[in-house]
Amino acid sequence: MLFTSYYLWIAPHILLGAFLICLLRRRLQRQLPIFVGYVVFELVQFIVLFTIFLHTPYHPATYKWALVTGEGIDSILELGVIYELANELLLSRSALGLVLRPTLQAILALLLLGAAIGSGAFSGISVERVTNIFEMIDFSSNLIEAGMVLALFIFARALRVSWHSWIAGVALGFGVSASIALISAALRAEWGKRAFGAADLTLMAGFHVCVIIWLVSLFLSDRTPPFPDGKLKVSDLELWDQELQRMVQR
């Protein structure tokens, strides 16, 4: 159990470091700059928390406040990444921006309402104030994240918009991780301290899966098939001619 905990805490961050190196080498940071900022922050947060954890004597209060502060910044960055993904997928296209922007805002408002209701219900998980704050931030950000990613995928499917595979991978990773974190937060709320260990493992496993998805998607080739520069044939010319004539007659 102890080995699993350490593995799920350390291994995803090593993979995340490798992912960041690959991302920077391919110069993909310009496509999703906030996401790159999020990855860097996630790594810094891990180093800080791990250092506090290894420090003797160990101060649980320092660790918890560092965790809560990190979670708050993390949540803001995650929302930024969601905006970046929405922009890359839909809002940057003039045909869709006007219609979909208010729709996405309405979905966000509904999710915020859900997060407020859920946070109210989960506000008394622990007697410790810091744990309660952490749980509320964690739950709210994950609910919003999972809902927004799902909404983006639904719009992309309905409109047949194709993403570059690595960006779809980033969205999928976030969606999977947020959904698992949502389940984990609800489990902690339902069973209290008894479920903290199992719920934490689930949360870390979700993040591990998320990082693996990001890494795999980075190595998948782009979805758009390359089109060769072909010379025109006479038959093609005839087809255009027919088409043009048909349009002129209309």
Next chain:
Amino acid sequence: MTAATIFIVLGLVALILTIYLAKGHLSKGGDLEKLAIQLRPVDIGAFCNLISASEQEYLREHLPPREFRSIHRERMGAAVEYVRCAAHNASILMRLGEAACQHSDISVQEAGEKLLENGLRLRLYAIQVIPRLYVSMAFPQAGPTPDLLADTYDNMSRQVVTLNCLHFPTHGMSSAL
């Protein structure tokens, strides 16, 4: 049912749906030549006739109410099929547009972007128009549907021809439209 149970179920549903919807994005795209075969012919003139307000008014005046309702339902059903075919073709042409956007020639890139933009617009209209056609099917007294979709589809056909003229291989897509 407690709040926790509700959120556990919501989390599970979100997880399954996200994975299901993302599957298509992560798989490698198909061959454009094969996609061209999947294009379905759409007669824009016939579609315009089906959703024409004057045509609807004419039928209403000259047919008994019961017969009018029956014919109107059939006409709207056919219009829905036309819209579906146009939206299906739009998704294929959007792939062509995406491929054109990667071309080295700027004029081909611009034509591809226009095609992509119109394809998206058409799919968006289709999503909005299909429910309205069903409403019109159920309530023949409701107002006619706009023919904006027909114009957009027409624009798309022109852009495919433009791409052809810009020496971009469209594998006979323009003839299939």
